[in-house]
Amino acid sequence: MRLKGKTALISGASRNNGRTMALTFAREGADVILLARQLGAELNQVARECEAFGVQALPLLTDVSDPIEVERVVKVGLDRFGKVDVLLCAASIRPHRHFWEFSADEWLQGFAVNLHSTFYLAKALAPGMMTRKGGSIIALGGLASLTAPTLDPIGMASKHGLYGLIKALALELGPYGVRANLLALSFIYNERRNPEWYPGTGGKHTAEEIARTPLRREGTLQEVANVALFLASEESSYITGDRIVCAGGRYM
Numbered sequence: 001m002r003l004k005g006k007t008a009l010i011s012g013a014s015r016n017n018g019r020t021m022a023l024t025f026a027r028e029g030a031d032v033i034l035l036a037r038q039l040g041a042e043l044n045q046v047a048r049e050c051e052a053f054g055v056q057a058l059p060l061l062t063d064v065s066d067p068i069e070v071e072r073v074v075k076v077g078l079d080r081f082g083k084v085d086v087l088l089c090a091a092s093i094r095p096h097r098h099f100w101e102f103s104a105d106e107w108l109q110g111f112a113v114n115l116h117s118t119f120y121l122a123k124a125l126a127p128g129m130m131t132r133k134g135g136s137i138i139a140l141g142g143l144a145s146l147t148a149p150t151l152d153p154i155g156m157a158s159k160h161g162l163y164g165l166i167k168a169l170a171l172e173l174g175p176y177g178v179r180a181n182l183l184a185l186s187f188i189y190n191e192r193r194n195p196e197w198y199p200g201t202g203g204k205h206t207a208e209e210i211a212r213t214p215l216r217r218e219g220t221l222q223e224v225a226n227v228a229l230f231l232a233s234e235e236s237s238y239i240t241g242d243r244i245v246c247a248g249g250r251y252m
Contacts, residue, residue, distance in 0.1 A: 001029030002233040007081045009033040009074075009125065011064050011117065012091035014043040017140060017188070020221035021088055021228045026050035026057065028229060030086065033077040034059045037091070056081070064091050065112035070120040083132065084125050086232045089118040089139040092155075099153035110154035115161045122169055122180075130176040137179065138231045139166055143186040143247055163243055170241030179240035181231050186247035188219045214249030 008025045012018035013034035022032050023046070032050050036043045040061055047057035058080050062073045077084060093113045095106070102110075118139050129135030141159045162182065169180035187210065210218060227246045230236050245251050 002229065002235065003086070004029035006030045006085040006232075007033065007077075007083055008086035008088060008232065009035065009077055009084045009121070010088045010090060011035040011121065012089075013046060013059075014039050015046075017185075017221055017224055018088075018090035019046050020225040021090065022046055022050055022057075023053075024222070024225040024229050025086070025088075025232065026053040026055045028233075029053075029055065030232075031056040031081055032058070033073075033081070033084065035062050035064060035073060035091070037061065037063050064089075064117035064121065065109065067116075067120045070117070070124055074121070074124040078128070083128055085129070085132075085135055087121055087125050087135070087137045088228060088232070089121060089137075091117055092140060092142075094142075094152065094155045096151040096155075098151065102154065107154060111158050111161070114155070114158035115165065118162060118165060122165075126169075126173060126178065129178045130173065133177040135173075135178040136232050136236075137166070137169055137173075137181070138228055139180075139182050141166075141182040141184040141243065143184055143245070143251060146184060146243070146245070146251060166243075167241045174240055179231075179236070181236070181239060181241070182243040183224070183227055183231065184243055184245045184247065184251075185219065185224050186245075186250050187213055188221060188224055188246075212250070213247075214252065217248065219246060219248055 008030045010018055010022050013022045014036035043059040047059040050057040060073045062069045139162055141162050166180045166182045224246050
């Protein structure tokens with residue numbers, strides 16, 4: 001088991017990437033702290049599925065865009081497990097509209113979830129990682145952290161900023177043996193609960209778009225989780241400040 005004896009905290013853990021990563025980490029021996037903003041029944045179900053692998057799971061409803069809430073849930077998690085070895089930030093919102101159609105509050109909320117939450121969580125957990133001389137911080141960035149997708153100004157700006165934050169964390173925490181990396185993904189088959197965020201497509205990839213992807217298919221949630229597991233484990237012990245792309249070659 002690649003994460004035996006480790007504890008992982010995962011935001012956005014109730015479904016899609018966060019859920020699959022939580023189950024993958026649990027299968028590899030990690031106790032898990034599961035964060036989600038709502039849908040308590042789904043989050044509790046993920047916790048039960050993780051515990052079926054023989055590990056401990058702690059589901060907590062919280063708003064990771066609120067620094068006070070982050071401090072609260074981190075304290076609850078540390079009181080329960082004593083440490084967090086892996087931080088995986090999967091919470092994200094991605095409304096697609098022209099930039100001039102967003103209100104200032106919507107813009108700020110997008111950054112609070114997509115970017116600031118990683119800062120809040122890393123700030124709360126880094127001291128323990130530094131003391132123990134080890135840890136891994138992983139943030140989901142998407143191809144918006146590399147490219148300029150249309151009608152995604154919040155995603156593009158916040159995810160570019162997220163990669164900058166990851167590099168800053170890697171520089172400052174590296175001397176303490178703590179690593180930080182970004183996982184950029186695209187064209188992954190998942191459930192879209194907010195079709196209004198994707199006008200005209202509902203968030204579904206068209207056959208034409210898939211045909212332009214070198215591997216000619218969508219990726220799976222498990223394929224993304226496998227990369228996250230690599231970054232969380234000691235198999236990636238000399239990788240930090242980097243950005244790994246899991247997008248079927250679409251970036252080319």
